[in-house]
Amino acid sequence: MSFQTNPTIEMLRAHRSIRKFEDRPVEDETVQQIVACGQAAATSSNVQAVSVIQVKSPERRQRLAELAGGQGYVASAGAFLVYCADLKRSAAACASQGGEFEPGMTEHFIIATVDVGLSAQTAVIAAESMGLGICYIGGLRNHPAEVSELLQLPEQVYPVFGLCLGYPAQDPEVKPRLAVESVLMQEVYDTESQAGHIADYDKQLSAYYQSRTGGTKDSNWSQEMKALVGKESRPHMSGFLKDRGFTMR
Amino acid sequence: MSFQTNPTIEMLRAHRSIRKFEDRPVEDETVQQIVACGQAAATSSNVQAVSVIQVKSPERRQRLAELAGGQGYVASAGAFLVYCADLKRSAAACASQGGEFEPGMTEHFIIATVDVGLSAQTAVIAAESMGLGICYIGGLRNHPAEVSELLQLPEQVYPVFGLCLGYPAQDPEVKPRLAVESVLMQEVYDTESQAGHIADYDKQLSAYYQSRTGGTKDSNWSQEMKALVGKESRPHMSGFLKDRGFTMR
Known part of the structure; x- marks a missing residue:
């Protein structure tokens, strides 16, 4: 692109x-x-x-x-x-x-x-x-x-x-973000493709944390979101x- | 400055x-x-x-x-x-x-x-x-x-x-804004000086509307705020x- x-x-x-x-x-x-x-x-x-x-x-x-x-x-x-x-x-x-x-x-x-x-x-x-x-x-x-x-x-x-x-x-x-295709949708909200975008991003963010911390930080976006929105805030x-x-x- | x-x-x-x-x-x-x-x-x-x-x-x-x-x-x-x-x-x-x-x-x-x-x-x-x-x-x-x-x-x-x-x-x-001194306060919230800043801005915005509309729009910020926050929204x-x-x- x-x-x-x-x-x-x-x-x-x-x-x-x-x-x-x-x-x-x-x-x-x-x-x-x-x-x-x-x-x-x-x-x-x-x-x-x-x-x-x-x-x-x-x-x-x-x-x-x-x-x-x-x-x-x-x-x-x-x-x-x-x-x-x-x-x-x-x-x-x-x-x-x-x-x-x-x-x-x-x-x-x-x-x-x-x-x-x-x-x-x-x-x-x-x-x-x-x-x-x-x-x-x-x-x-x-x-x-x-x-x-x-x-x-x-x-x-x-x-x-x-x-x-x-x-x-x-x-x-710079911290990687979700793919622009996950965030920018056409005409109506796209629920279907989100699971795939999330799985891709989990892998990407996990690799980012591993490389930044020499392998000591093992996390991904879904785990972070569980900690953030999976409890009262x-x-x-x-x-x-x-x-x-x-x-x- | x-x-x-x-x-x-x-x-x-x-x-x-x-x-x-x-x-x-x-x-x-x-x-x-x-x-x-x-x-x-x-x-x-x-x-x-x-x-x-x-x-x-x-x-x-x-x-x-x-x-x-x-x-x-x-x-x-x-x-x-x-x-x-x-x-x-x-x-x-x-x-x-x-x-x-x-x-x-x-x-x-x-x-x-x-x-x-x-x-x-x-x-x-x-x-x-x-x-x-x-x-x-x-x-x-x-x-x-x-x-x-x-x-x-x-x-x-x-x-x-x-x-x-x-x-x-x-x-x-470009539309004029409140003076930066109205918005940027030091150490604690400054309630005292707001009336003066608002009065100054009312004059400035009124003049801006007058000049933009050839004198047909007669309004100021306080009047606009009365219309905006002086009723249910x-x-x-x-x-x-x-x-x-x-x-x-």
């Missing part, structure tokens, strides 16, 4: 998470530019339901690293951002016009969560275009109430994930979100 | 939605490359909870355009993709290892929805780097059950949004998602 390519596409396809960073901060102007690039992404009805908390305080960074499950790079990365889904700002704008914010809509939750995804990923690509490395920190959802308290997040705002940025001090391989999230005004009605 | 820049950053900051396209299709190889770039984005625990349905059938495209609220470019764009949050594939992988999928977790819903956002936005940036224009179609959530039926989506899969791709036949202005989403296996527990 001959694919159209260009330097941006080559960069996108070369993405891998970075978890070891040089011991130097990312400059404030650089962080501003990265976040501003994220703001330029599409946003549902221009709601811009995103707030970003940059944490520099070493004590707060250390605490966030612990809350995220002991991920030391949360404390050591050149910059650390917390991407929050934020309906409070639009609620305030609504109130300034005499309107009354309608809380707890599932649709607003989706809009805000998607907005954060689009904005953060655009910021990530901006950062990578500058030679920085990144790592998303979903582990902030291990203890979202404590994270919210630490960052003084008001109601109608929740921390979706953290983002480590920094100058890479490692160069890991962060069962506190539903109650936490309700407490913060996201009742999902 | 002197910002670090490069061609990727200039492209990211120049984003605007395109709703008029040249009458020519986007080639299959190009769509594959775009979707594959999206697959290279970060994904929570490698779950890759994304499926993309490409719709070419003119009848199905027309029907989707109607379901999205009469957005004609859904039918006329050079390519149309439906980005779906997909836990079915990982559930099948889990089952292949003798595991039992744990349905309805809010956390899994967040993971899958964020995965779709990161993957789609990376695909969008790949498309824009090739000179294509794009428009997200959140309007698919107007009638998500009908969309799901039309695309034969199984349980544990929901359509998050559509994506129009095509060669641009218009060159709209897609109240069917909660019931729809429950029906599809996303109970948000």
Whole structure:
């Protein structure tokens, strides 16, 4: 298959998470530019339901690293951002016009969560275009109430994930993904061919782990998925979100 | 403020939605490359909870355009993709290892929805780097059950949004956003300064609408937000998602 390519596409396809960073901060102007690039992404009805908390305080960074499950790079990365889904700002704008914010809509939750995804990923690509490395920190959802308290997040705002940025001090391989034919379907959902794609990918990922670890890591995608979706995952999230005004009605 | 820049950053900051396209299709190889770039984005625990349905059938495209609220470019764009949050594939992988999928977790819903956002936005940036224009179609959530039926989506899969791709036949202005100082906060959430940022942005957006429409559109962000979050929005989403296996527990 001959694919159209260009330097941006080559960069996108070369993405891998970075978890070891040089011991130097990312400059404030650089962080501003990265976040501003994220703001330029599409946003549902221009709601811009995103707030970003940059944490520099070493004590707060250390605490966030612990809350995220002991991920030391949360404390050591050149910059650390917390991407929050934020309906409070639009609620305030609504109130300034005499309107009354309608809380707890599932649709607003989706809009805000998607907005954060689009904005953060655009910021990530901006950062990578500058030679920085990144790592998303979903582990902030291990203890979202404590994270919210630490960052003084008001109601109608929740921390979706953290983002480590920094100058890479490692160069890991790109992890193989499912075949594009598994993900891209024509006209209707293709259930039939998934078992074959999964079996192929299991073999590929298993070989990748074997070669990377000198044979000590023996796993594949299906085993990973059993560990991930074969049990309850962060069962506190539903109650936490309700407490913060996201009742999902 | 002197910002670090490069061609990727200039492209990211120049984003605007395109709703008029040249009458020519986007080639299959190009769509594959775009979707594959999206697959290279970060994904929570490698779950890759994304499926993309490409719709070419003119009848199905027309029907989707109607379901999205009469957005004609859904039918006329050079390519149309439906980005779906997909836990079915990982559930099948889990089952292949003798595991039992744990349905309805809010956390899994967040993971899958964020995965779709990161993957789609990376695909969008790949498309824009090739000179294509794009428009997200959140309007698919107007009638998500009908969309799901039309695309034969199984349980544990929901359509998050559509994506129009095509060669641009218009060159709209970039829409101004909130000041970066409104969105990027230091150490803790900054409630105090938001009213000022909102007032400034209201003036800026009002002027933008006035100049774009020769004075006929008189609106600002706060008015738009009153219309968006000051009333119920897609109240069917909660019931729809429950029906599809996303109970948000």
